[in-house]
Amino acid sequence: MRSMGRTDLPVAQREALRKAIRWEWFTIGYTSVTIVLIALVVGGSQAMKTAWIEDMLSLIPQVSFLVALLLIRRPPSRRFPYGLHRAMGVGHLIAGVALLIIGTNLAIESIVGLARAEHPAIGTVRLFGQTIWLGWLMVAVMAVTVVGPFFYGHAKSKLAPPLHNKVLFADADMAKADWTTTVASIVGVLGVGAGQWWLDFAAALFISCGIVWDGWKNTRSAVLDLMDQRARTFDDEEPHPLASRIVAQLERQPWVREASVRIRDMGQVFHVEAFVVPWRGRVRLDRVEAAREGIAKLDWKVQDVVVVPVTSLPEETSSPHGGGKETGP
Amino acid sequence: MRRAVGAVMAVLLAVVVAGCAVQIPSDPRGTLDRVTGGILRVGASPSGELVRVDAGEASGPLADLVEGFARERGAEVDWTVGGEEDLVDGLETGTLDVAIGGMTDATPWSDRVSVTRGYTGIPGAGERAVVLLLPLGENALQSALEAFLDEEVGP
Numbered sequence: 232m233r234s235m236g237r238t239d240l241p242v243a244q245r246e247a248l249r250k251a252i253r254w255e256w257f258t259i260g261y262t263s264v265t266i267v268l269i270a271l272v273v274g275g276s277q278a279m280k281t282a283w284i285e286d287m288l289s290l291i292p293q294v295s296f297l298v299a300l301l302l303i304r305r306p307p308s309r310r311f312p313y314g315l316h317r318a319m320g321v322g323h324l325i326a327g328v329a330l331l332i333i334g335t336n337l338a339i340e341s342i343v344g345l346a347r348a349e350h351p352a353i354g355t356v357r358l359f360g361q362t363i364w365l366g367w368l369m370v371a372v373m374a375v376t377v378v379g380p381f382f383y384g385h386a387k388s389k390l391a392p393p394l395h396n397k398v399l400f401a402d403a404d405m406a407k408a409d410w411t412t413t414v415a416s417i418v419g420v421l422g423v424g425a426g427q428w429w430l431d432f433a434a435a436l437f438i439s440c441g442i443v444w445d446g447w448k449n450t451r452s453a454v455l456d457l458m459d460q461r462a463r464t465f466d467d468e469e470p471h472p473l474a475s476r477i478v479a480q481l482e483r484q485p486w487v488r489e490a491s492v493r494i495r496d497m498g499q500v501f502h503v504e505a506f507v508v509p510w511r512g513r514v515r516l517d518r519v520e521a522a523r524e525g526i527a528k529l530d531w532k533v534q535d536v537v538v539v540p541v542t543s544l545p546e547e548t549s550s551p552h553g554g555g556k557e558t559g560p
Numbered sequence: 561m562r563r564a565v566g567a568v569m570a571v572l573l574a575v576v577v578a579g580c581a582v583q584i585p586s587d588p589r590g591t592l593d594r595v596t597g598g599i600l601r602v603g604a605s606p607s608g609e610l611v612r613v614d615a616g617e618a619s620g621p622l623a624d625l626v627e628g629f630a631r632e633r634g635a636e637v638d639w640t641v642g643g644e645e646d647l648v649d650g651l652e653t654g655t656l657d658v659a660i661g662g663m664t665d666a667t668p669w670s671d672r673v674s675v676t677r678g679y680t681g682i683p684g685a686g687e688r689a690v691v692l693l694l695p696l697g698e699n700a701l702q703s704a705l706e707a708f709l710d711e712e713v714g715p
Contacts, residue, residue: 350588350697352674355706362707364585364699424584428697
């Protein structure tokens with residue numbers, strides 16, 4: 232039998248992937264410029280420092296997406312019989328945990344700063360023969376860099392669903408919320424300028440809570456997929472509709488009495504185990520094989536499929552007849 | 561939810577900028593306002609040519625600069641002489657407005673007090689980039705002082 236998993240993509244997905252890769256490189260370039268610009272003006276503002284670190288952290292999902300892409304193209308082997316699709320999930324987890332830990336750290340820093348009433352010091356710079364308050368430059372830099380994430384955030388969020396890629400989706404989600412960070416840091420800096428030193432820490436706390444929240448969401452989603460929760464849509468909103476389509480397709484076969492399915496999300500593609508209870512005690516091999524191929528034709532994501540004839544359906548599998556119980560998280 | 565919080569922040573921003581109608585930057589403790597036309601309390605720690613101390617009064621190029629700054633602000637200088645750590649304590653507790661001495665831009669006090677940019681053009685400073693210390697986060701005072709020093713001794 233030829234190899235079961237899939238590492239190539241249909242035309243539409245290949246096109247979406249090409250665009251996604253281009254956007255990821257663009258984002259990395261854009262964010263690097265932002266990081267350098269902020270480094271020049273970061274000064275004594277905790278909000279600016281937090282926004283700066285957030286920018287650095289935002290590179291992790293992009294880098295892990297690009298690295299994972301290199302790995303998941305490899306065909307399944309004896310050593311990795313399911314292929315290397317989980318690389319995407321590992322990258323997702325790394326990004327999530329990094330955000331969670333560093334976000335918590337930054338949140339604690341701003342609370343401590345607030346409690347100790349450390350007034351942020353923002354001095355001046357000498358620019359073109361003028362002495363300018365550094366805060367104005369901070370505001371200018373943040374105002375200039377606010378536009379980028381709008382463009383690449385929306386572009387990526389359109390590409391995530393056709394690719395069923397959660398890393399890309401999470402990345403786009405964070406980019407779309409990035410303007411709140413920018414606005415918060417501007418509020419913090421202007422607050423310091425107006426003598427309201429606490430606004431700087433309040434803004435920093437707001438930004439770090441955003442980082443923690445992103446980290447929590449990503450870590451949770453990555454862990455649930457790595458623990459093989461049943462496959463859900465790219466945004467984790469609902470169980471993936473492919474499950475019921477596969478069951479319906481199987482139950483249309485005249486030799487099948489009932490069917491159910493167990494699907495895990497491997498990152499970009501699914502691994503499907505379908506269980507069928509035949510009407511009779513004997514099943515012809517070519518029918519099982521045909522059922523397998525029928526499922527594989529349903530969608531590009533479901534190429535790694537096994538069809539198992541059984542006497543009764545396992546309880547934890549998804550079927551329209553009450554077998555689809557969902558307990559736990 | 562983040563959208564809503566963002567909007568609240570934007571409103572807050574408008575309130576801060578419009579409502580306060582203050583100069584930016586300004587001092588949380590209002591040091592610059594108090595000093596202007598009043599008394600500038602300066603701590604001095606002796607350092608070679610830069611700051612000489614004699615009978616509770618400081619002199620030397622750096623002390624002269626501070627006197628100049630006070631004059632520009634219409635203020636009298638009230639000198640306190642002490643070691644660096646005493647001066648930093650004074651800035652923290654609010655008994656001093658400025659501290660001078662042989663501190664450079666590598667000063668370890670920067671997490672307790674505000675530190676001006678380093679100035680190399682002060683006579684007697686040699687190769688060092690000399691800084692002045694201020695109460696932490698008194699940004700209007702720092703801006704005014706740095707602007708004065710930029711004019712007097714170059715950036």
